[in-house]
Amino acid sequence: MTAYKGYLIDLDGTVYRGKEIIPEAVEFVSSLKEQNLPYLFVTNNSSETPESVAQKLQNMGIPCETKHVFTSSMATASYLTEQREKQSAYVIGEDGIQKALEQAGITYEEDQPGFVVMGIDRSITYEKLAKAALAVRNGARFIATNKDVSLPSERGLLPGNGSFVSVISLSTGVEPTVIGKPESIIVEQALERINLSKEEVLMVGDNYDTDILAGINGGIDTLMVHTGVTTAEQLKEKQEQPTHVVSSLKEWKI
Amino acid sequence: MTAYKGYLIDLDGTVYRGKEIIPEAVEFVSSLKEQNLPYLFVTNNSSETPESVAQKLQNMGIPCETKHVFTSSMATASYLTEQREKQSAYVIGEDGIQKALEQAGITYEEDQPGFVVMGIDRSITYEKLAKAALAVRNGARFIATNKDVSLPSERGLLPGNGSFVSVISLSTGVEPTVIGKPESIIVEQALERINLSKEEVLMVGDNYDTDILAGINGGIDTLMVHTGVTTAEQLKEKQEQPTHVVSSLKEWKI
Structure with missing residues (x-):
């Protein structure tokens, strides 16, 4: 298994479900922090500011500062300035x-x-x-x-x-x-933000049609976790498979 | 040319353009009235009441009472009561x-x-x-x-x-x-309202994709008039042609 140098992580279905935290995600993100591995929460949510997303995650016990949040709004703003x-x-x-x-x-x-x-x-x-x-x-x-x-x-x-x-x-x-997942623009913007190359990063998410496809479209490795939208049954039907699949983030060795 | 016993007539592009009356349409509808041929203005407009549509047409010099107006809202109401x-x-x-x-x-x-x-x-x-x-x-x-x-x-x-x-x-x-054009439901409801059979009625309109297709889908003859949306050039591209085509309603002999 490749040792990735950085992680792009989805939120809903991966880190929490609605207002409920997924406990394995707390351990997973805490391990990333302990090992000084950079991570970025990449979310299609455009309505909240990174400050409010970070606050919400902190309240749930996830180690998260504003710099760890990358929303579709931030990716949009960044993309526009390049046009x-x-x-x-x-x-x-x-x-x-x-x-x-x-x-x-x-x-x-x-x-x-x-x-x-x-x-x-x-x-x-x-x-x-x-x-x-x-x-x-x-x-x-x-x-x-x-x-x-x-x-x-x-x-x-x-x-x-x-x-x-x-x-x-x-x-x-x-x-x-x-701009947002499953399009590649948000992935490219996130890579710039985390300052790593495609080969060094893993995209983690629960939704094949947004998270995993975004990774595939952006040319980076993907980790599918079955704690949210896409079931193992549904995943079987997909032509292009994620790089890695786990039932819960507990199974993932960083 | 068949002598039709009744007419279903589109409004925008056929009778008027925005706030401007199409003079040949006044003569056309006046002739229908003189010859006691039933007619119904069939419009996709759902926001106005038949009273307000009739008033607008009267103000433009078109012979029109409330009973001559059939909107997509009236067709919708009538359709729902049959379900x-x-x-x-x-x-x-x-x-x-x-x-x-x-x-x-x-x-x-x-x-x-x-x-x-x-x-x-x-x-x-x-x-x-x-x-x-x-x-x-x-x-x-x-x-x-x-x-x-x-x-x-x-x-x-x-x-x-x-x-x-x-x-x-x-x-x-x-x-x-x-319910509305080009679907057949509004045509079927209009036929019930005007109390004539499919063979007896002609659908008149300027827009191939709504008026003429509604007639075709509803199984009634159609008269395309080039005073609105669809040009003669555009009409050539269509696979199924209207029953009759005129440049202006002046050319149509009732």
Whole structure:
């Protein structure tokens, strides 16, 4: 087994389930910390800031500082600054994406923005979507933090950002550039952040269609853990298999 | 040329363009009235009541009473009353659909409705879509008044009902029953309303993908008029051609 020099780790289903911690994940992350192995929690969540994600993980007993968190909003902000388009965006989304773009120096603009950026926005209105559609038709580049079609909640599965992104892509005929898992952009941005090469890093996650595919698409090794979405049965059906598979993170020797 | 006993007529692009009347349409509808030929304006618009549509047409000089208007909301209400499901609906939409369902005796219900009905709602919120998604996941039958992905406005093309319907279909994995053109349900309901058989009626419209396909799907003859969306060039590409084609309704001999 390769000794990886760094870990990219999913959150929901891998480290916790909703509000409940997965105990093996605490031991796993604590071992990484003890051995001074760098790790980054890589999440499609665009609504929270890295500070609030780190706080939540600390409260659950996971060793985590703000520098250990990499959200799809941070990846989006970082990606935009590398593009040649006008550095302004019309933004639909919550705190996480608004602050990430602001901190990256992307100006907020409604009429002639270089980008239209969409993250989950639970205060969505028709007018926000109308403005986004007009800007995209007007030539703004369309960016989605992630394309998850549903969002787990205590009430059940609610519509996720991917469902709202389809409002704009269907009505304009323009498909977005997607930053989050399973796309490779968030993986590439995370590698820059953790400052390691593809061969040195392992992507850990419970969801084949987001976490594992992101690793595969990004060209890095993957560790599938069956504590969340994808079952062993479902995994059998997948053509491209993860590099490693465990039932729980307890089985993984760092 | 068959002498048709009744006409189903599209509005936008056929009778008017935005706020501008198409003069040949006034003559055409006036001739129908003089010859006592029944006609019904069949529109995917779900937001307005038949009274307000009739008023708008009267103001433009078109002979039109409320009984001459058939909206996708009226077709939806009529369709629901013919189904075996519990006669209650969680409704997303504006005046037209809300009133049509109320008048048809469909009860408004949020928690365990028989149907989730979606028409365009320019006061859409996340909570409305969340409730719709939960009800559909809970077994409510999913109905869309129409699936037009964009909505013409003075500002340009804005997101239409079909784009919002995709929020629910993507997030739940459940496709809706669609009532409006190009589906055949609205045509079948219109035939019942005008009380004529398929062979006796002509569908008139400017949009191949909605009006003409609705006629084809509903098994009635079609008259394509090039005063709106579909150009003669675009029509050439279509595999199934309309029964009749004219540049303007002036050319049509009743």
